[in-house]
Amino acid sequence: MKRIALIGMPNTGKSTLFNRMTGGSARVGNWPGITVELLSGKILLGGDMVEIIDLPGIYDLHGYSDDEQVVRHFLHDNVPDLTLVILNATQIERQMSLLLQLKQLNMNIVVLLNMSDEAKKFGITIDCAKMAEMLGLPIFLLTGKYGMGYQEAMHAITNALRYRTPGMAEELRSQLEQDEHIEREMARLMKHAVQVPSRLPDNLTERLDKLMLHPLLGLPIFFAIMYLLFQGIFLFGQPMQIGIAAGFGWLHDSVLAPTLTGLPTPLQGLLLDGIYNGVGTVAAFVPIIVLFFLFMAIIEDSGYLSRAAFLMDALMAKLGLDGRGFVMLLMGFGCNVPALMGTRVMRSRAMRLLTMLVIPFSLCSARLQVFVFITAALFSPQAAPLVLFSLYLFSFGAAILTALLFKNKFKNSEPFVLELPPYRFPTLRQMWLRGWHEVTHFLRRATQFIIAGVVLVWLLTHIPFSAVPASSDTLSGMIGDWLHPLFAPIGITPELTIALIFGFVAKEIVIGSLAVIYGLSGNALGGALAHQLDWVQAYSFMLFTLIYTPCLSTIATLKSESKDNAFMLFSIFWSLGLAWLLSLLFYQGARFLGY
Amino acid sequence: MPANTLASLHIGETATIVSIHAEEALHQRLLALGFRTGKQIELIRKASFSGPLQVRIGTTDIMLRRTEAAKIKVSKP
Structure with a gap:
C-alpha cells in the first residue's frame, strides 16, 4: 500500500486536513523506527487504497527536539511515496524554510498552502503559479475552514502518486543519516557525561519556593523584601x-563662580544656574540608578522577580498589567526614573507602555520632600501623618484609575506564561555591569533633554534680566x-503656579523655588505659606504636585524608553489633565462643604 | 477518558498533555517552554486569589494563568 505523509509546522491546520482526508477513520498505530504512536487512516484514492500518516508538527527538519527526531526517523524507516507539505499561508515567510529543507531531500512532494483566505485578509498575495515554477513543485491553495481547493488538490495528489521517484528512498536515507550521526x-x-534524574530531588529551590510562594506568607514576605529593597536604596x-x-556645590562656589566673574551677569547665571545646575540634576540621579539596578539585578538574577509576578498577578491582571508591573510600580515610590527603565523586563510593548503610563503616579521621594514641608507648615502634628497617608492613597488611586481607563487602549496580546527559574546567587560582576550599563544609558539619553529643560526654566524665570528672578515681572x-x-478654580495662587513650573524640572527644587519667590526660607517660608494659604488650597496644591508630571528626568526617560514622542506627550497631558481634575474636584468640593 | 484540563488538576497531581487548544502566540510560547503532546506535567501550586498556576514539565518550572491552563487538555493516569 502506498503511503502519504503529512508534514507541517505546528498550527497549520494539518490535523484538520488529515481528518477531512480520512473522514474520521483514523487509527493510532505503531511504526518502525519510532517509539511514539502516530495517527493514520486508509482511504481510496484513484482506485487504490493509500495510507495517510499525520506526522507531528515540527519547525525544523534537522532539529533535535523529540518531535523533530520522530519525523526524521519515520521518514528514514518508512519512506513515503508522497509527502504532503502543509504551510500556513499567513506565515509563509517563516514556514518556507521547512519546505525547502524537505525539497532538498528530493522527495515526491505536493505543497498545500492552507488558510489562504486568512492570508488574503492580511493582504498577503501569493502567486501560486510563479512559486510552483520556481520550486518545481505542485502547489495548491486551500481554505482550511471552507474546504476550497480541496478537490483540485486531491486530484493532483492522486496523479503524483502514480509516478514513482526512482532512487528516492536511498537518497533520503543517506541524507538523514547525517542527522542520525x-x-x-x-x-x-x-x-x-550527563545524568538527569527522572524526578528532581527536593532541592533548595523547591524548599525556598515553599516559603516564598506560601499561600499566606508569600505576600507578606514579598512586601517585606520590597520594603528592605526600598530602604536599602x-x-x-x-x-x-x-x-x-x-561636590557640585563646592565646585560651583570655589572654582566655577570665581573663574566666571568676568562674564556679564546674565551669561554667568545661564552657565552656572542654568546649564551647570542641569548637569547637577542629572548627576544626582546616578547613585539612585546604580543602586536600583544593583538591587534589581539581585532580584532578577536570583529568580525572585518571576516569583513576585506569581504572587501579585491575580490583582494586576485585573488592571491589564502583570505581576512584574507591580514590582516596578513599587520601585517608583523611590524614584520613577529607574522604575520606568525597569519595565524593559516586559516583552509585550502594549503592557510596557501601560506600565510606563502608570508609574509616574507613584509618590516618589522627591515629591515626599515637598509634602513633608507643606504639611509641617500648614497642618497640626496630629493631622500631618494622615495627610501624608492620604496622598499615598491618592497616588495608588491615580495609578489604578489610569490602568483601568487605558487597559483596553494598550491591550496586551502576550500570554502570561513565564518560566520560574531556579534560585541562583547573582554574581557581583553581573550586578555591577548592569548598574553601570543602565547609568551610562540614562546619561547618554537624558542629559541633553534635561539640560535643555533646565535652561528653559532658568530663562523663563530670569527674562527680562532687569526683573527680580522668579518674580511676577519675569x-x-x-x-x-x-x-x-x-489655576484659580483649584485654589492655586500665581506664586504657587511659578513653583509648579519649576516643579516640572524636578520636585526637589519646588521648595527652593518658593524660597526664591517669597524671598524667605525655612520656617519663615513655612510661616508665610501658612499665612497666605488655607489648608484646602495647600492640599489642592499637593494633589496637583503629586499627579502632574513628576520631573523632566521622568519625561526624558519616558521618551527614551518608549521611543515614541506621541506617547510621551500623551503621558504628560493625561497627568496634567488628571491632576487638574482631581484638584478641582477636591478644592470645589471642600469649598462647597464649607471648608 | 475524562476530559480534564490543566486548570482542573489538584496540587501535586501529575497528568499527560493530550492537546493544546491555544491561539497562535500562546501556542508558540507553550511549545518553546516544552508543552508538547504526550509530556508529563505536574501541578506544583496555585497562587492565592485565583492567581496563576505553577507547573513542572521535566526540569522546567513554569507559571501560567488559569485561563491559559484551561486551554490545555490533559489526561490523568
Missing part, C-alpha cells in the same frame, strides 16, 4: 546623593498670571 553522538555524550543612595550635590510670572484663570 549527530543524534547518536548527542545520546552518547548525554549517557556518559535610600539608606545608601541618599548619602551618595548628598555627597554628589555637595516670563514665568507672566505665564503664572496668564494661567491664573486655569
Whole structure:
C-alpha cells in the first residue's frame, strides 16, 4: 500500500486536513523506527487504497527536539511515496524554510498552502503559479475552514502518486543519516557525561519556593523584601546623593563662580544656574540608578522577580498589567526614573507602555520632600501623618484609575506564561555591569533633554534680566498670571503656579523655588505659606504636585524608553489633565462643604 | 477518558498533555517552554486569589494563568 505523509509546522491546520482526508477513520498505530504512536487512516484514492500518516508538527527538519527526531526517523524507516507539505499561508515567510529543507531531500512532494483566505485578509498575495515554477513543485491553495481547493488538490495528489521517484528512498536515507550521526553522538555524550534524574530531588529551590510562594506568607514576605529593597536604596543612595550635590556645590562656589566673574551677569547665571545646575540634576540621579539596578539585578538574577509576578498577578491582571508591573510600580515610590527603565523586563510593548503610563503616579521621594514641608507648615502634628497617608492613597488611586481607563487602549496580546527559574546567587560582576550599563544609558539619553529643560526654566524665570528672578515681572510670572484663570478654580495662587513650573524640572527644587519667590526660607517660608494659604488650597496644591508630571528626568526617560514622542506627550497631558481634575474636584468640593 | 484540563488538576497531581487548544502566540510560547503532546506535567501550586498556576514539565518550572491552563487538555493516569 502506498503511503502519504503529512508534514507541517505546528498550527497549520494539518490535523484538520488529515481528518477531512480520512473522514474520521483514523487509527493510532505503531511504526518502525519510532517509539511514539502516530495517527493514520486508509482511504481510496484513484482506485487504490493509500495510507495517510499525520506526522507531528515540527519547525525544523534537522532539529533535535523529540518531535523533530520522530519525523526524521519515520521518514528514514518508512519512506513515503508522497509527502504532503502543509504551510500556513499567513506565515509563509517563516514556514518556507521547512519546505525547502524537505525539497532538498528530493522527495515526491505536493505543497498545500492552507488558510489562504486568512492570508488574503492580511493582504498577503501569493502567486501560486510563479512559486510552483520556481520550486518545481505542485502547489495548491486551500481554505482550511471552507474546504476550497480541496478537490483540485486531491486530484493532483492522486496523479503524483502514480509516478514513482526512482532512487528516492536511498537518497533520503543517506541524507538523514547525517542527522542520525549527530543524534547518536548527542545520546552518547548525554549517557556518559550527563545524568538527569527522572524526578528532581527536593532541592533548595523547591524548599525556598515553599516559603516564598506560601499561600499566606508569600505576600507578606514579598512586601517585606520590597520594603528592605526600598530602604536599602535610600539608606545608601541618599548619602551618595548628598555627597554628589555637595561636590557640585563646592565646585560651583570655589572654582566655577570665581573663574566666571568676568562674564556679564546674565551669561554667568545661564552657565552656572542654568546649564551647570542641569548637569547637577542629572548627576544626582546616578547613585539612585546604580543602586536600583544593583538591587534589581539581585532580584532578577536570583529568580525572585518571576516569583513576585506569581504572587501579585491575580490583582494586576485585573488592571491589564502583570505581576512584574507591580514590582516596578513599587520601585517608583523611590524614584520613577529607574522604575520606568525597569519595565524593559516586559516583552509585550502594549503592557510596557501601560506600565510606563502608570508609574509616574507613584509618590516618589522627591515629591515626599515637598509634602513633608507643606504639611509641617500648614497642618497640626496630629493631622500631618494622615495627610501624608492620604496622598499615598491618592497616588495608588491615580495609578489604578489610569490602568483601568487605558487597559483596553494598550491591550496586551502576550500570554502570561513565564518560566520560574531556579534560585541562583547573582554574581557581583553581573550586578555591577548592569548598574553601570543602565547609568551610562540614562546619561547618554537624558542629559541633553534635561539640560535643555533646565535652561528653559532658568530663562523663563530670569527674562527680562532687569526683573527680580522668579518674580511676577519675569516670563514665568507672566505665564503664572496668564494661567491664573486655569489655576484659580483649584485654589492655586500665581506664586504657587511659578513653583509648579519649576516643579516640572524636578520636585526637589519646588521648595527652593518658593524660597526664591517669597524671598524667605525655612520656617519663615513655612510661616508665610501658612499665612497666605488655607489648608484646602495647600492640599489642592499637593494633589496637583503629586499627579502632574513628576520631573523632566521622568519625561526624558519616558521618551527614551518608549521611543515614541506621541506617547510621551500623551503621558504628560493625561497627568496634567488628571491632576487638574482631581484638584478641582477636591478644592470645589471642600469649598462647597464649607471648608 | 475524562476530559480534564490543566486548570482542573489538584496540587501535586501529575497528568499527560493530550492537546493544546491555544491561539497562535500562546501556542508558540507553550511549545518553546516544552508543552508538547504526550509530556508529563505536574501541578506544583496555585497562587492565592485565583492567581496563576505553577507547573513542572521535566526540569522546567513554569507559571501560567488559569485561563491559559484551561486551554490545555490533559489526561490523568
